[in-house]
Amino acid sequence: MAVLETQELTYIYSAGSPFEKVAVDHVNLKIDAGQIIGVMGHTGSGKSTLIQHFNGLLKPSSGRVLLDGRDIWEDKNKIRDVRFQVGLVFQYPEYQIFEETVYKDIAYGCRNMGLDESEIKLRVIETACDIGLKEEILERSPFELSGGQKRRVAIAGVMAMRPKVLILDEPTAGLDPAGRDKIITHIKNYHRRTKNTVLIVSHSMEDIAGFADKILVMNKARLFCFDDTVKVFGRSEEISEIGLDVPQITKVFTKLKKQGLDFGKEVYTVGYAKDLIIKYLRERGL
């Protein structure tokens, strides 16, 4: 069953003023539980606005958002519960850190949930482990940490609420390649352990191509496509046309296809490409 669903979701910024702008235009989608979903789109394509609807930070101008089949705006007073079930990590989340110690900052969300101290402790330690923060760091001030560590503390703060759906907006923006790989690995581990739904927003397909089950592409406030990763990469030319970057390896294979070497399959990871080429060469006895 779909954990998250939108029906004709539309959002208009500054409705009725000269600055009026449709940011999300009649979007219908169903997200199944337990999957990793990559959300892609250009700056201003409406992807950030879209994800802020999933946890009720923004209220749709029209249309509905359903969580487990129930409209999240059915009871306005319960919107906080929705935010605990759909955890949203913003872009550059390290700027939201404010507590004196890493422990307290990770615990902030759990405390707002009204959990008791022992449960909070359990969750903080578990999450810190998931995201690769050592236990001795927990008693330090978050402001002494490196950029990548701060980012992980901020992500842990949302993970600790154990949301059914975890949404991360560009979790690797502005990090060096090592920091980026670390965060991606930890998110993958988190997903493997909890089996919760994870949505990752990203500019670059390269980042998410390797592990997303499905990819959602937004373009000019509309849903461009939402399908299995393989199928989305099958449309790599269209995706290039709307200004998004496809993985380098996909570009190589598109060029090869144009020059007459068709593997008949969509290629978007280097590992898979290697297997294909070796198989191809073997078949020809090279």
Place this chain on the structure above:
Amino acid sequence: MLKDITIGQYFPSSSIIHRLDPRFKIVITFIYILMLFTGSSVSSLAVGAVYTLMSVLLSGIPVKMFAKSVKPLLPFLLVTAVINLFLVDSGDIYFEWKFIKITEGGIDISVFMVVRIILLITGSSVLTYTTSPITLTDAIERLLSPLKKLKFPVHELAMMMSIALRFIPTLIEETDKIISAQKARGAEIDTGSFTTRAKNMIAILVPLFISSFRRADELATAMECRCYNGGEGRTRLRQLKSSPKDYIALGITVIFYAAAIITAHWLK
């Protein structure tokens, strides 16, 4: 919620008022304020009202925007008006019941005050709506430049003002982002009891302070990289030039001011 702040907002356009020299606009605004506070006769206030209406229409900015800048002050205005109404005790008594007394003087003062303040806000909004903050501080710097002789740091003051104005929208945006981020962690910002809300303010203020300091630091470095060293020997990209229309606008304002003084004295 923070998007409703209109202070310092600028609406680019090319109306006659937009094109006036900002130095003249500032001087005109001062004369305008004097005009509003001359005398307390209905006719002098009417002169001020006509002048306000005229400049609002000439600015080509929707009247709705002016209503928006007056709106947040209405509750204060009404409360003070009511207090004046009951406490001022002069002239004919219109109504008396136990300790409550409404007099002619009370009505006069409360009505005049409300009208005056509304005109004042509307009129000064014409200035800020039609002049970009940067040109406004340029003009202030020029107008204050005689004070340089008294070792008054005019340029530094103007620079601080432009930086402050420049960062208002940035800080508003930043605050919105932080509020959303903390709400996503279940903070009760616009719901919940007063104490929980006050506690949650910390979660907004601390990150906001930290990022402001970081921004200030980065800006200082960026300025130093471009060899900024204060106003000494600095020339400007945009030269302020006055033209006949500026003198005409000033002349019209002075005439209105004179009219306000005359009516205040002769048509009491």
